[in-house]
Amino acid sequence: MSQFFGSKKVLGVLGAGQLGKMMAQAASPWDLTLHMLDPTPGAPAAHLCTHCQTGDFRDEETVMAFGKNCDVLTIEIEQVNVRALERLEAEGKAVYPQPRALKIIQDKGLQKRFFDEHGLPTSPYQLYDGPEALRRDNPAFPKVQKKRTEGYDGRGVQMLRNASDLDRLLPGPCVVEDAVDIGTEISVIAARSPSGEVVTYDPVEMQFHPEANLVEFLAAPARIPPALAEAARKLARDTIEAFDLVGLLAVEMFIDTGGNLLINEVAPRPHNSGHHSIEACVTSQYQQHLRAILNLPLGETALRSPAVMLNLLGEEGHAGPVRYAGVEAVLRAPDAFLHLYGKHETRPFRKMGHLTVLDASLERAIECARALKPQLKAQT
Numbered sequence: 001m002s003q004f005f006g007s008k009k010v011l012g013v014l015g016a017g018q019l020g021k022m023m024a025q026a027a028s029p030w031d032l033t034l035h036m037l038d039p040t041p042g043a044p045a046a047h048l049c050t051h052c053q054t055g056d057f058r059d060e061e062t063v064m065a066f067g068k069n070c071d072v073l074t075i076e077i078e079q080v081n082v083r084a085l086e087r088l089e090a091e092g093k094a095v096y097p098q099p100r101a102l103k104i105i106q107d108k109g110l111q112k113r114f115f116d117e118h119g120l121p122t123s124p125y126q127l128y129d130g131p132e133a134l135r136r137d138n139p140a141f142p143k144v145q146k147k148r149t150e151g152y153d154g155r156g157v158q159m160l161r162n163a164s165d166l167d168r169l170l171p172g173p174c175v176v177e178d179a180v181d182i183g184t185e186i187s188v189i190a191a192r193s194p195s196g197e198v199v200t201y202d203p204v205e206m207q208f209h210p211e212a213n214l215v216e217f218l219a220a221p222a223r224i225p226p227a228l229a230e231a232a233r234k235l236a237r238d239t240i241e242a243f244d245l246v247g248l249l250a251v252e253m254f255i256d257t258g259g260n261l262l263i264n265e266v267a268p269r270p271h272n273s274g275h276h277s278i279e280a281c282v283t284s285q286y287q288q289h290l291r292a293i294l295n296l297p298l299g300e301t302a303l304r305s306p307a308v309m310l311n312l313l314g315e316e317g318h319a320g321p322v323r324y325a326g327v328e329a330v331l332r333a334p335d336a337f338l339h340l341y342g343k344h345e346t347r348p349f350r351k352m353g354h355l356t357v358l359d360a361s362l363e364r365a366i367e368c369a370r371a372l373k374p375q376l377k378a379q380t
């Protein structure tokens, strides 16, 4: 689709949050025409795209009306109206990721079944209509209960350690997985173009915030043996090919204590675990996404430098108009890059920004990020 360059052809994006903002930043050097749809006026990407429409991307007719004016459609969030995307695709629009893949990925139960049916390793699981059915089944512990739909950032996931945890189950249809004895959590981002070209990024290692169940610290490359890193990249490639997906697929994996790779879940869009690629990789995940969905040659994925990424989460106990602390300390650090998403209100654990630190030594980058972390704050 090199006809996008220098033309008024429109790329439509459902969502204008932080991922949309960084996608718009990647689209700017190519001067692409970007239309975005988001329910929040003044959403993070709103002032960076050609046109931002305020509206609900979950509503079928709103998405239909928005999509009519676009030549290619993509997403920066999964919880969008798939029915509308199917209709737009049937009308001849290019829609990436494809709605049939999105439909599976929106439902953690269908995702698990898909992994199983395609021989992609994942932990054993059961599907339940609701808490009653799960209680009746009297499962062996420990298990992890996940809402099938609408969960994100660790919300909608809980560990069930013993029978007493059956008294506080999440409502609605759920997936219940055997709890994995996790050694390390990693993520591999793969990109695929309509011609079937695939590239993968180096695995990154995720460290979770103990309370919020949210990735707060990420190291690239993951500190794992090279053979395991290769196997993880191969698994990400197999997964994007199994979905026949065009665009990006972030494949979150566990390495269990026995050294086995198991897929946790996938996301068909730019991902939190790829933020570092803006400064640390030859081609950022955001530009890679544009290359893939516009059927352009995919870019080199190599890391230029080891990197650490920290999510800047809203301080606990603070909700309201945001004020930032510690920005000067970050700017004094030699190879640290600050991204503030421009959300007007902070809330506990809300993703308000991130920080990427580069260093030829990953250990030094981790030390630098650790020193900056307590200083940088999003508060009221």
Ligand code: ADP
Residues within 6 Å of the ligand: 123, 144, 146, 151, 152, 153, 154, 155, 156, 157, 177, 178, 179, 180, 181, 182, 185, 208, 213, 252, 264, 265
């Ligand atoms: P979300 O989509 O909200 O990010 P995930 O499915 O990724 O939720 O789960 C969040 C976290 O919960 C994972 O990163 C991991 O730490 C833990 N977790 C999820 N599934 C399992 C499992 N089967 N065994 C052990 N821990 C798990």
